[in-house]
Amino acid sequence: MTSRLRLRWVAVGVVAVLVALVAGLAFGPVSLSPVDVVTDLVHHLTGGAVPTGLSARDDAILTQLRLPRVVLGLLVGALLALSGGCYQGVFRNPLADPYLLGVAAGAGLGATAVIVLRPGSTVTAPLLIPLAAFVGALAAVAGTYLLGAAGARFRSTVTLILAGVAIAAFCTAIQTYLLQAHSDTIQEVYSWLLGQLTVSGWHEVLMLLPYAVVTSVVVLSQRRALDVLSVGDEEAASLGLHPQRVRLLLVLAATLGTAAAVAVSGLIGFVGIIVPHAVRLVAGSSYRIILPLSLLFGAAFLALADLLARTVQAPAEIPIGVVTAFFGAPFFVVVLRTTRRVAP
């Protein structure tokens, strides 16, 4: 019968998010017991009706340090995985991913430009970063698409990705130039470039939240349209869809989500390719299944990757982008090898 999002998989996804949340909160320089963590969360959620078992210090670590970071990881992971799944549908290309399309690099360039050139006051600069990232990301995805489509006759799965690699290299070159020219900020930008979920309280979470909501609502509302697009533009049009309009809307939404995620967490690669493909393998290939589940499993995946990033070399942290690349690169090769015929 028809492919439907099975409740079973949604439940597994929600459990994965909860496990990642509790694990992310419990482990760190100060270990807390998972039971105490859950009790403390319930304590705060119920407005104090349930007593917490944590000391005031541990409670502060949990709610002021770890919780914002874990929530940020969940949001960034959800956005990157959802955007990746969305790009794969829009471009009908299983290798599409915010990182490989050059979108993340474009966003990085936009954000770097704001950080090093510091236009405006110290008050407006943080607000400018996501905007500049969005502009950079849009320019990059447009460039990748045009470049990848230039030889339309020879356009294949790989051409688009090669175009993305070229665009990413170009953005990175300008970015490096900007950094060299403003070496006073190089440390700040460098740590951000490799991807890091460092937070100062809830500030980053609140900054990302509106973008996350807009992107998720738009992309999830179009999940059926992505299935229709998979049969080709002409067929989609004959089925009553406006393919160019749907595609533009989805690219804008996915790019906005990617840019916002990059603006707060830097360049974290491969989430957008690992998660949707894993979902596709186990739960089904309809975008009605892939998109909602990518949101859940992407969130859990990145929160767990962040846990690894800050514990394997504790007390030092390794950039989370290094962790995702470590798992993502081999996965990418598997996807590349198993990709079947793909529509132009």
Added chain:
Amino acid sequence: MTAGEATAPEPGATAPDAMVSARGIGVRIGAATLLSEVDIDVAAGEWLTVIGPNGAGKSTLLRVLAGLLPATGEVRIDGTPVTSLRRRDRARQIALVAQDPVVPPGMSVFDYAMLGRTPYIPPLAAESAADLAAVRDVLARLDLTGLTDRELSTLSGGERQRVFLARALAQGARLLLLDEPTSALDIGHQQDVLELVDELRATGSDDDPLTVVATMHDLSVAGEYADRILLLAGGRRVALGPPAEVLTEDLLATHYRARVRVVDGDHGPLVVPVRRARRP
């Protein structure tokens, strides 16, 4: 005057009961003229097959009739200009099966047929019980019930063609446009598919029969299944009429540059290619 001109519609006049009425259709892309001044009427319940050499404009004409390609002139579907129909309404009236439809990896037969219900499903809603019932009904009519859960990409060419038809029929359209529906099939499966289309056309209800416009390469097959045949060459209509009037040795020699012999068959003329005489 070429054969078939006698049955041609008067310029400017629209046949009252025509399902499809096209006047002065022209398509230019850059400097190339793909179609020029093509007039056709197709009655409700009729089967019109479009033939012509490669590059004659057959597929282009189908796309214009489907409202997918802008053209000069006017196409009316059941009296309404196709360009004035809203996309979703148009998709409920006209179904198109492309020559080589994309087979999305991993998609099941049922899900593919369900795509035909797209114009009936509100943008943010799920498919209704009526949509599910319509798809089940179509799959049963096309003898696909046993393949429902199979992946489309694992089916044989003949089975796939039936699934493409199922998707088109699930649209509940009254006009079925088929671009080379048999080009990927061996001769047995060609006959199966065309018999099936003919059966579906015949079983459409009396007040709402299914109209078929198909392009085809195999001329004998074209002649056996069509009520009328349109011969296009160089983007122009060179003949339109019953198979016996269009499939003539003269017309085929002129426009296909082919040496053929036409013999009478049970259901229409049969076109047999003949090798050129050897040079002495």
